[in-house]
Amino acid sequence: MMDALGQAPTPALSAHASSCPSCGSDWADLQTGFAALGPATPQRTPPLAAEAVRQRIMQDLAPQRRLIRELPFDGLLSILFGTAAAFVSLLLLHSRGLLGGMGPLRLATAAVVWAGVFILAFWTLVRRWGVDPQLGHLVLGALAAAGLFLAGNHLLPLPTVVQWCSTRLGAGLGPLFFAIGTIYAAVPLFLFATSASRRWHPRPKRVLIAGGFFFVLVAPAIFLQCSYFTAGALLAWLLGAVAGSLAASAAGYWLGTRATTQG
């Protein structure tokens, strides 16, 4: 019976409603209630609001469309970019003599792991860009921060700095690896987190995820450079990098968000 509201009732329904007092009464009630609401008056969206929303969504769609069209073989491209990034990173370390004396098995394992991490980063970037542009930006930022870390480490290798500090200050290698490792990770990530929070307004959790991505990207470099040192030094540096990533993500997010609010 309800399905016939607002439409011509079927002959069967009409026949039944006329012969059954209970259904007839219900049907009359419903028809009267339905009709009493009057015609639905159409509303038009205010033109400015309609256009603002249209433009906002079209702007959001435009870069996606270009990216998808330009990068049709995302898996292949991710492998290409990831392998190239790992190769360049190894070349940077090698040019500084930081890979000397390392066993071929250890080197090969680290190279494969590093390439895998880079491939994952690029794949996330390319695949998720269209679906979740903000995540794409964050992964791109983490990659840029990792690049900055490697460039900084190339210009001023961390093990060299640690040894210099140890000789001058007489401090233990473990604490020095932790402290300097924290600074080396914190500086690029702080720059990235501040600028990302200002430009893309991500949620804090996402900035921390990007910080984690950054750590995973630089961890192989730390592992490779610590071949001359003890396991304690390696652990101290890794912990320093984790601490730097977390602290810089949080501080950069806070500063970037504060700057946006004040602006």
Place this chain on the structure above:
Amino acid sequence: MDAYARGDIAAFQVLYDRWHDRLFGYLARTFDPATAEELFQTLWMRIHGARSGYDRERAVAPWLFAIAANLRREEWRRRGRRPEESRADVVPTGSTGSAEDAALSVERDRAVRNALAALPEAQREVIELHRFEHLSFPEIAEAFGEGVEAVKSRAFRGYKALRLMLTEMKP
């Protein structure tokens, strides 16, 4: 909708042109124009954000109105009260009648709005989607994730209550 979910701008334009007035009307029927405008923007951002999760097996109308109904409920909860019963009247678009006709139309709209506002939320939501947005009962059931019979039963009780209220309100 499927093409829009894949990032097709032309498909978005078609969808937007087809639905934006109806979705605005759905919000404007309950909230004042400024709030409706604000919610309209939020609604489309939500639709845009959720497009990748659209199930191509589903019809578009229930999917859109499910998002709109959720947004409306959230706004009510945020305000901590029921929909407005005496908001500023909106003159219907396209009215060409005399001043007396317009006044009668505004009066009738107010009476209908007050009667709808007096209904329990569950009944009002169903009636609005059925009567004003022309969704079928299966579509409404899909939007709310409920059974068709439950939705029909709510509509039945709602229409009966409305008949009584609107009869009493008549001068």
